[in-house]
Amino acid sequence: MISTQEKLRRLKAMLVQMDSIVVAYSGGVDSTLLLKLCSDVLEGRVLAVTAVSPTYPSQEIAAATEVARSLSARHLVIETKELEDANFVANSPERCYYCKLELFGELGQIAREQGTRNVVDGSNYDDLGDYRPGMRAADELGVRRPLQEARLTKDEIRLLSRELGLPTWNKPSLACLASRFPYGTPITKQSLATVEEAETFLHSLGIGQLRLRHYDRMARIEVEPQQMHLLLEERNRQRIVTRLKELGYVYITLDLAGYRTGSMNEGLYL
Numbered sequence: 001m002i003s004t005q006e007k008l009r010r011l012k013a014m015l016v017q018m019d020s021i022v023v024a025y026s027g028g029v030d031s032t033l034l035l036k037l038c039s040d041v042l043e044g045r046v047l048a049v050t051a052v053s054p055t056y057p058s059q060e061i062a063a064a065t066e067v068a069r070s071l072s073a074r075h076l077v078i079e080t081k082e083l084e085d086a087n088f089v090a091n092s093p094e095r096c097y098y099c100k101l102e103l104f105g106e107l108g109q110i111a112r113e114q115g116t117r118n119v120v121d122g123s124n125y126d127d128l129g130d131y132r133p134g135m136r137a138a139d140e141l142g143v144r145r146p147l148q149e150a151r152l153t154k155d156e157i158r159l160l161s162r163e164l165g166l167p168t169w170n171k172p173s174l175a176c177l178a179s180r181f182p183y184g185t186p187i188t189k190q191s192l193a194t195v196e197e198a199e200t201f202l203h204s205l206g207i208g209q210l211r212l213r214h215y216d217r218m219a220r221i222e223v224e225p226q227q228m229h230l231l232l233e234e235r236n237r238q239r240i241v242t243r244l245k246e247l248g249y250v251y252i253t254l255d256l257a258g259y260r261t262g263s264m265n266e267g268l269y270l
Contacts, residue, residue, distance in 0.1 A: 004156045011150035012041050018144070020045040020116045022107050025075070026056075027064025028174035029154070030122030033161045034147055038120075039073050048073045049110060051080045051103050054192045055176045059200065067167060078106060082178075083189060093133070093183050093268060099176065100134035104141045120144045125151045130262040172209040173261065180214045182264060194247050201243050205236050209259050218251040219244055222259040 015021070021038050025031045025048035038046040048068050052061055061077065068075035080102055082088045087098040107119045121138060123145040138145065147157065154173075161169035178187050180195045191214060198212045198219065207227055213220040223231065230236055231254055244252050255263075 002151065004152070004159060007150045007152050007156065008037075008160060011146055011152065012037060014146055014149065015041045018042075018118045018120070018146075020114075020118065021047070022111045022114065022116050022119045023048045024103065024107055024119065024121040024143075025050050025064065025068065026122070026174055027060050027067055027168070028122070029161060029168050029171050030124050030147060030157055032067055032122075032166055032168040033157050033164070034120065034122045035068065035073055036071055036161075036164060036166060039071050044074075045116075046073060047110070047114060047116065048075045049107055050075065050077045051106070052077060053080045053082055054189045055082055055099070055178045055187075057174075057177065057196055057199075060174065070167075076110070078110075080106060083187065088178075089187050091178070091181055091183055091185055091187050093131070093265075095133075095178060095183070095187075096176075097133035097137050099178070100137035101141070104137055104143045107143070108141055118144055120146050123148045124154055124157055126154045131265040131268060175211075175261070179264060180212060182213070182215060183267075185214070185216070198244055198247055198249075202231075202240070205239070206230060211259060211263070213255075213264065217249055218253065219249045220253050220255050222255045222257075222263060225258045228254065228256075228258070 015038055021042060023031065023035050023038055023046060025035050027050065035048050050064050065075060082099050082102060085098055085102065088095055104119060111119050121143055123135060124147045127148065158169050177192045177195050181187060195212055195214050199210060202210055207223055207230055209224050211222040213222065221231065231240060241252055
């Protein structure tokens with residue numbers, strides 16, 4: 001067994017060897033730790049790039065910008081156009097591949113313009129246990145995954161983030177809003193906005209980690225088991241029903257299995 005501190009030591013050595021880096025920076029737990037470590041060991045030879053589009057929760061932009069500023073990191077916000085790609089909109093099980101192919105292509109171009117040697121993203125070691133076609137796009141375009149290469153798990157990343165005083169250490173896990181839709185359901189700007197509004201409302205009730213899975217007129221809500229009671233408290237339950245019906249949902253359900261990453265992939269293995 002390799003200790004977390006040994007993994008961290010190896011990761012820092014890896015980053016030093018990379019010399020200069022463009023970080024795919026979402027502002028989430030993983031990419032924030034990666035940006036912090038890159039900034040510490042490479043100083044000015046790091047550029048954080050945040051890609052925004054209707055698939056990226058709008059409230060995250062300001063938060064990502066503020067954290068990057070607190071790390072004294074150079075930060076660039078770009079706009080990506082996934083919704084102009086018919087392959088992405090069709091929402092096949094390969095959707096993430098097409099999304100990352102565009103994103104990493106853009107970051108690679110930025111890296112070349114900046115004279116930067118490497119593009120990296122914040123995938124962690126646990127991600128190897130899920131279906132992640134975006135990693136294939138990363139491999140094709142030469143994008144490195146340092147946290148994954150160092151075998152750092154999500155729990156270890158949160159631990160290190162807390163030790164380093166990062167405000168994201170206990171932040172709920174982020175994911176592209178397109179991950180809320182069953183494969184085969186077309187992705188539209190309006191449906192993405194509906195999901196974002198619904199999740200923003202649910203967070204306002206004090207619910208941390210959650211996903212609202214969108215099935216046309218039905219919403220399937222995933223929260224951690226210890227927070228299910230918040231949805232079932234009578235006042236909250238009535239507010240949830242009212243608000244989600246205002247957003248167009250007819251049926252509002254609670255998934256008793258609770259929140260888990262990649263739940264839309266479960267049907268791929270049946």
